Amino acid sequence: MESLYLLIPLSLALVAFSAWLLHWSVKNGQYDDVNGPGQAILMDDDAPANSSESTKEASEPPK
C-alpha cells in the first residue's frame, strides 16, 4: 500500500501534464476544425503523377 505515496503524486503530475497539453493544443487551434484534417489526409495524394491514374481507378469501381 505504501506504493500509493509514489503513485498518487505521479498521477497528479500526469494530470497536470495533460492539462498543460490541453491548454497548448487549444491555444494552437488544434480543435478549431476537427473534420478537415481527417478529410485532407484521405484526399492528399502524394504519389507521383504517372501512377495517380491507377489510384483513381482503384477508388472508382468500373461501371
Add this chain to the structure above:
Amino acid sequence: MKADIVGKVDNAMTDSPLNLHCYHCGSLVLPQDTYEADLAGVSRKFCCAGCMAIAQTIHGEGLEVFYARRAQSSDKPAAYLALNDIPENLLAYDDPSLLGRYTRQAGDEGLLETTLRLEKIRCAACVWLCEQHLRHIPGVVDVQINYVTQKVKVKFLSEKTSLARLLFEIERIGYEAWPFEPSLSLDKARKERRQLLTRLGVALLGMMQVMMYAWPSYVGEDSIPAEYDLLLGWTSWILTVPVMVYSAGPIFQSAWRSVQGFRQTHMLGMDVPIALALALAFLAGTINLLMGSGQSYFDSITMFVAFILAARYIELLARQDAQSGAEALAKQLPATCERVPDYPASQNIEVVPVVNCNPGEVLRVSPGEVIPADGVLIECESSLDESLLTGESKPIDKKIGDRVYAGTHNILNPLLMRIEAVGQSTRIAGIASLLDQALLAKPLMVSLAEKWAGYFVGFLLMSALLSSAIWLYIDPSKAWTVLVAVLVASCPCALSLAVPTAMAAAQGAVTKLGLLIVRGHVLEGLVKATDLVLDKTGTLTMGEPELTKIVNLRSGYREGDALALAAAMESGQRHPLALSLLRAAELQNITFPVLNHSIINELGKGLSAGPYRLGNAAWTGGLQDAKAGQYGQVHLADEQGLIASFIFLDTPRAGLKDLLVAAKARKIAVHLVSGDDPITVGWWAHEVGIESYQGGCTPEEKYDYIERLQKEGRFVWAIGDGVNDAPLLARADVSIAVGAGAPLASAGADAILTASSLAPLAKTLLLADKTQFIIKENLIWALVYNLVAIPAAMMGWVNPWVAGIGMSASSLAVTLNAWRLRKA
C-alpha cells in the same frame, strides 16, 4: 498493364450514354457543340470552354484525384474562365480602398494576409481542391483552410500576386470566393469557444481523476486504512479546486450577477441553484475532510461541472455557426459595379467598388447581375426579379423613372440607373436592421427543463433545510451532516443530463432528416406552436414556373414542334418563363430549329423573330384563360394566328402536403402571408387548403402580422426564405428558413432546412413530440430516484457506495433513454 485497363474501361464508357455528360460539371452535352480535350491520355468531353479550362487547370497541377473523390458534380462555370485574364469586376479588389479593407499586414514588408469565404462548396473534395490550387499560385506563402466554416486565410507577397488574382484563381477551378472582413466579433467568438473548451477539458480531467480516487471508497469502504482514506481525500480536494475555481468560475459569476440584479428582474437565473449546490457540496466536503468523517462529494462536484460545461459547449458551437445579419447582408450585394462617369456625354464604363459610389452617380447593370444600390431607372427599360426582396413571384417590368432596389436581379436588358442610396441607407440594409431589432425583441421562451429544474431545486432546498431543522431539534450534532447528505444524495447528474442528452440525440436525428438547428429551443417550440405562418414564393412554392400544358394547338402542329419553336426563340433569355420552356424542351430531347430571323425583345409584349411572335395574349392574339396557369401564359403566333398557348404553374414545394396534414392533425392554424399580389396568394391558399391568407405584404406588415398573433397569446411558428421574410423569421417564436433562400433569412431563423422538401418538417414535428416525452420521462425518473434517495438520506441510511452506484445507474438510465431518439 494498368494503362491498358484504364483505356478499356474508358472505351466501354464511350458507348454508354454516361459519356454524353460533361466531364467537369456533369450536365448534358449536345453532340453538335462538344468540346474535347486530352487529359492524362484519355479524351474527355466538355459542355463549354469554361469547364474544359477548369479541368485542364486541375489536371495540369496533378490534382485530378478530385474527380474521383468528389461527392457531387460541379456547377457550370462562367464562360470567361476560358480566357486567362482577370475580369474587370475582380480587378477592382486591388483598388486601394477595397484592398485596405480586406487585407492586413502580416509581419514582413509586402506580406499581406486576407480571409476569403468560399462559395459553391459541396463536399470535402471541393475544399481540398481550393486549398491545393491556392498553394500552387506563385507568391502565396501560407494557406490555412477551415473545412467547417469554409473560410480560408491566405498569406501572400503583394509584389508577386494580388487579391484579385487569388479570387480569380478560385473561380478558375469552378468556385467562388469573396473577401471577408474579419470583424472583432469573430475574434471574440473564437476566444470564447477556446476558453470554454479549456474549461471543459479541465473539468473532464478533474472528473476522471477524482472518480478514480473515489473508486476505493465505493467498493471497499471499510477495508481502507484511515491514513490512505485521508490521502485519497486530499488528493481529490486538490483536483477539485481548479474545477471549482477555473471551470465553474463563470457559473459563480453569472449566479452572483443574477442575485445582484434580483431587485430589478425579480427572477433568479438557472445558475443560482447550480452555484449554491456546488458551493454547499464543496464546503461540506472540505469540512468533512477536516473532521475526518463523512462523505467528501468531490466526485459528484466534478462530474456535475463537466456535464454542465459539455452541454454549454455544444450549445455555443451551434450558436456561433449562425451568421450575423451584417455578414449575410454583405453576401447579398455585389462588391463592385460598373459606373458610367461621363453620362450622358459618353457611355464608357469603369469598374469600381460599390463603397466608392455616391448618390447621383450613374451605374450600368448587365442582365443576370444584382443591382448594387437603390436608385431610379434612367435608360433602357428592363425587367427585374424582386422575389427575394418582396416575395413577388413574377418579374417586374421597370420603365424609365421607376425605382430599382439593391439586391434585386436584372434579368432582361442592360440598364442604366441613377443612385439614390448606397450602403446602410438602402432598403435591403433597412430590412437587415429590422432583423437585428427583431432578434432583440424576440420573446424569451422559458424551457420546460428550466421550469422543472427550478421546482426541483426549490423542493430540494426546502427538504434539506427542513430535515436539518428537525435534526437540529433531535440531535444538533447530526444536523449539518444530514443537510449535506440530502443535497448530494439527490442525483444532480440525472437531472442535469435529462435535457441535454435528449436534445443532443434529437438534434442528431433531425440533422439527418435535413434540418439544421441553430438555436436550441426549436424542438421544444414546435411542440407548443399554435399557429404556422408560411411565406408563399420560395417556401410554399419553388418560385420557379413549370410548363404544365400546351393548349390551343393549331392543327398540323405537334406539341413537340410548338415547343421546339418557342424554345428556339427563347434560347439565351433569362426570363423565368424562358428558362422553364428551355428546360421542358431539354427534358423531351428536342433539337431546336434554326431561326432565319434575329430575335427582337419587345418589353412588356414578348419576343418576335420574323413572322413568329411569342408573348402575352393581347399582343399575339391568344386567348387568356383566366382560370388556368397562376404563374402565367405565353402564346406563340405567326401571321396566320395562334399556333399554341403554353400554360405555366409555379411548382409547389415537395412535401407540402405532409406538412399541412401534420399541422392540421395538431390543430395548428396555418396562415399564408406573402408579398406577392393578393389574387395569386388567394389562388394558392385555396389550392392547398389554407383558410387565412394575406397578400401584398411589405416586410414590416409581415412583422406586424406575427406581432398581432403573439399579442393574442398565440405561439407562432414561421417558415420563410426571402430577405422580406427575415424580420418575420426573427420575430416568430420558432422559425425555419429554407436553406436555398437568402442568407439574410437564414440569419434571422432558429433552424435552417437543408433538404429541398418540406417533408422533414412533418417528421420533425413527430420527433419533437417524442423528445418532449423522453425529457419528461427522464425528469420523472430523476424525480422518482430522488424521492427514494432523499428520504433515505434524511434518515441517515445512505452510505457512499450505495449512493455511488445509485448515481451512476440513474445517469446511465437517463442517457440510454435519450439514445432511443437517435433512431427516429
